[in-house]
Amino acid sequence: MPILAAFQRRFLTDQVQVAGNRSQFYRDFAAGPFYGYNRPGAKASQAVVDNWWRQGMMGGAKAHYDGIVAFSQTDFTEDLKTITVPVLVMHGDDDQIVPYADSAPLSAKLLKKGTLKTYKGFPHGMPTTEAPTINVDLLAFIKA
Helix, strand or coil, X not given: XXXXXXXXXXXXXXXXXXXXXXXXXXXXXXXXXXXCXXXXXXXXXXXXXXXXXXXXXXXXXXXXXXXXHHHHHCCCHHHHHHCCCCEEEEEECCCCCCCHHHCHHHHHHHCCCEEEXXXXXXXXXXXXXXXXXXXXXXXXXXXX
């Protein structure tokens, strides 16, 4: 999938922050855009932020730095076309990490048996912040 220049610039900034102060990056990223806690009226969970930071700090700094390139600049178009099993593509339309319009609809379309489920107002970290909704839909898809 072609990646937008703005999307790539964002991840280059993330890479610089990971290299400069990885610990602070993981705190700020979780406390802000990842879970949508930077949105007006959002109620941040310090426990969720702390857990995300803990998980991030357990990984290797080099792997995290390189991983940003891997997921922000890799074109998965041909890979998606080869998948033949049913796939549920779940994406929040307020995802500040992976822009919805540039990813979810195209991914679902490229999959032979793709189903797109869009969640209004949900952030990138929606499996954590919106688990009751996500889990119901995921279970329904698996049972179908």
